[in-house]
Amino acid sequence: MKWLYASPPRLLVIGFALIIFIGSQLLRLPVASATGQPTPYIDALFTATTATCVTGLVTVDTGTHYSTFGQIVILLLIQIGGLGFMTMATLFAFFLKRRISLKERLILQEALNQSSIEGIIRLVRRVVLYALAIEATGALLFAIRFLFDMSPGRAVYYGIFHAVSFFNNAGIDIMGNFRSLTDYVGDPLVNIVTMLLIITGGLGFVVLSDLTDFRRNKKLSLHSKVVLSMSGFLILFGAVVIFVFEYSNPGTMKPLPLGEKILSAFMQSVSPRTAGVNTLDLATLRQATQFFIVVLMFIGASPGSTGGGIKTTTFTALIGAVYAMIRGKEDVVLFRHRLAQERVYKALTVTLLSLTLVMVATMILSTTEDHHFLKILFEVTSAFGTVGLTMGLTTQLTLTGKIIIILMMFIGRLGPLTLGYALGPKPGRVLYRHAEGKIIIG
Template sequence: MNWIDIRKWKFTPPQVLVLGFALMILIGTCLLALPISSVHGTSLTLINAFFTATSATCVTGLVIVDTGTHFTIFGQIVIIALIQIGGLGFMSMTTLIAFVLKKRISFKERLLLKEALNQENVDGIVRLFRKVLVYSLSIQCAAAVLFTIRWSFDLGFSKALYFGVWHAISFFNNAGFDLFGSINGEFSSLTGYANDFITNFVTMALIILGGLGFIVLSDLIEFKKVKKLSLHSKVVLSMTGFLIASGAIIIFILEFTNPHTMGHLSFGGRMLASFFQSVTPRTAGANTLDLSSLRQATQFFLVILMFIGASPGSTGGGIKTTTFAILIGAVIAMIRGKEDIVFFRFRLAKERILKAITLTMLALFLVIFVAMVLSTTEDAAFIRIIFEVTSAFGTVGLSLGLTPYLTVFGKIMISLTMFAGRLGPITMAYALQPKQEKELYRYTEGKITIG
């Protein structure tokens, strides 16, 4: 019998993923609710433990209590373990154990890996998974070394080593959890390092590499050998570069004269802060500026970036860069009177376009619905609510300070939004829908007027 005998399971791959993440959240809730997890020696309330476990497993970063000041070393290790498992996917971790135990990976397990890594087929999925592990651990180790060296000047070597490893895992997985509340005050994130080039650069590199997706990383590493990139990698890299550059420019313009955010920074510091705040909405959750002091135009712009999110097959959330690229391509094609969407001399299949539209509409409906519900239950301005909801859906973790003051109902709604955002609206829909039956006929084509 295979060690993870799922061949007899009556669940589809999307349903297994949903149940697997739910089980991880349940285990994390129980561990974080233990008195040993809290520095005060008292149990965290069940709803707060559930919220924190959901945020960690879904690599979001929204928190009700400050991670650095509330949790003990045990609690912090539980959180970072949930982040690592949630970032790679629980199925990836079970496959890793199978590798260690030298067990064969069955076909159904390969199907689950395909779903977990967001791939189109099972061809080479185990080989891709091995690359995922090697790339992930290598990048995190390199970043941990750089963090340790830089922070050892401020924290001492032993604490800098712990902080370096912990934050390398958190930032690469785009989780947004941090421990700097114990250094610079609760919920301070990286505001104490707004002018620090090394901290900013390494953090942004982790966020970008974690958000590109493992297929793109594999293509980049093997580019020297094969001398070409896949269409997917070209679209992801070009769209990622465009969003980061344009985002930094817009944030720089909007916040340049804001005395509460960039006003006290040098010109170079303002440029650095602009780029950091452009990168971090790509589902990372760390910040070097006080987000609640940003102008509302900037806050809404961050909502748009959070909704777009990272790229497919990555540790990030959102509708993904490729989906956004297809939507932009569809608009351009329609304006130019073209029938096909063409990227780098490749025509996209109609089913890809329909899937992008479906994903966007499901995501938009989810965010709007949750925001409307919370606007009736929470005592807060709508911009703060839509910011928090979008942050939860995009598994970003950026906050305008509303999360700690949510009602119990609000915490449950945000938790469910994080869960749906991590798995993806389409995966959730597939998991909940009844078994599909093949259509035996098609209706006559009709026409309606649009516009």
């Protein structure tokens, strides 16, 4: 079988596509539906994609359309998609006491977005340990809170489902009627636990590992410093902007007490980091806020995490390059460390490819869907950033619209560069360099 000898990026694409296909076949079964009727294949495929790509956009309501069997299938797809199918495969290999081959280590390196295979197995062990510990803690806290609203068995089930979904930045909920967490807009426990799950899932496992070792090493890597500082800035700045824009909006924050205003501002700032959870009705937000959230969704989470977007490190590298150019400096310096030129080129490539994909998909949907432009842009960016926030367009998509959004979720989860490496020809060795030329810029 030729595909077994494919490059790591190509195997990653094949693996994710295979999981989505299997998931879609399970979700279209009558037993997966609450009514006992088969789900239309396009909706089953859409749900399998959004779960595996940990996005959260849904064409049918997860809480009411799917049976317990269907919801468990979705939960497993979220877990596999969030941690990566190679991480899960490696976990099974540990249990079977099977040796991890070099090929498998290279795929893990690509899946976890690492620069080398050194220490990759140790990182996988930590990934699984951190994920299970954080999810279990979140599930327990959610279950305790939900006990006040439902039966013990249902509270535990709801706690597990939402803890796994939110930590993996999927944002898929089973509250019913597409209402997400709007019923808990003023609940401190639900909001704080949700935000902590989203943030820890979006920081990346390398950063979590660094933070765990900080007590012993007394230092953080440059990567962790960049991720933590940029993530903190985006959350705080985002909360302030949303609070200011929505403070007097009668459709969102105006009726809320000051404490709930602040809580909802932070939730709406954290959620675009690819989580897809909302406590305010996004359709009633001011257009300025909606567009600002589009920007946050495009930036997304951090490398090696359960989230999507162009990533915080990419955004930081671009800001650093602009700053260096304005100051007339040759090097991009972050925390007294110089970035290699190749890293800056990669950041620029990822951003331009991502921007192009979002623009092309938005133009296509603007032709096939009869909706406001900002609503379409919001939906496309949410799909590409694997966020899952929506202004209500998902359920109204045409067949063409659903296919485009499925493709955007798939590309967003894998990353445009990984997909490019997988589909493109194997690069050959360059034997010469062209003469230097000059063009006028700016």
